[in-house]
Amino acid sequence: MSTSPDMLAPPQDQDEIWSVADHIARGLRVEHADVSSTLGAITDVAVATVPGTTCAGIIVADTDRHLTPMATAGSIPLELDELQRHLGHGPCLTAARKQVVVHIEDMAADHRWPEFRGGARGLGVESMLCLPLQIDDRCLGALSLYATSAGAFDQRAELVARVLATQAVLAMAESQRTAQLRAALDRRDVIGQAKGILMERHRITAEAAFARLSAASQSVNRKLVVVAEQLVATGVLPGPA
Structure with missing residues (x-):
């Protein structure tokens, strides 16, 4: 009972x-x-x-x-x-x-x-x-x-x-809560790495690099962190050339 x-x-x-x-x-x-x-x-x-x-x-x-x-x-x-x-x-x-x-x-x-x-x-x-x-x-x-x-x-x-x-x-x-915090930190880290790649490659500011990531995310309809992970892993930014 x-x-x-x-x-x-x-x-x-x-x-x-x-x-x-x-x-x-x-x-x-x-x-x-x-x-x-x-x-x-x-x-x-x-x-x-x-x-x-x-x-x-x-x-x-x-x-x-x-x-x-x-x-x-x-x-x-x-x-x-x-x-x-x-x-x-x-x-x-x-x-x-x-x-x-x-x-x-x-x-x-x-x-x-x-x-x-x-x-x-x-x-x-x-x-x-x-x-x-x-x-x-x-x-x-x-x-x-x-x-x-x-x-x-x-x-x-x-x-x-x-x-x-x-x-x-x-x-x-x-x-x-700890797992969520770790995931958030990991996402922030990979986005930071992706921004760094774009800043170095195109000689642009952090704001401009983030804008490019956001535009790529919207163009391929994927989350920004997924686009960042692909860029870090392959060196290729998804979306139109």
């Missing part, structure tokens, strides 16, 4: 929860983290930290809200992600699309996704916990935890998983 936040009992040992949160934060601290490394760290920490977890997987939403498997700890999540993609529904997709926690306590007794249930039990999965990953109103995807026994995820496990999901969202958002 899906579980709402107010159904969770408060932690009996606040020190233990803070200790778990600190352990999770340390586990997600990846030096020079790119998105792929961050997602891999999240699934590894999930298996190591959330009681009962046998394996874990993350599906990520792109700008068009398409959901794609991006990281797994163990082979089972990828197989079940592919099954859900084929069926068009399932617990992981529901958690991501509706931004709700999906808890399957006993796969044998859960009848919401019968075709998925058969595939999951065939791989030895008897319980699951799927948590949405969102920041503000933006859906980042879902983190799914798998166990080989029914009832593996009790209230403490769900609480730890929620702490992990919160930390994971922050780590994912930061790695995505």
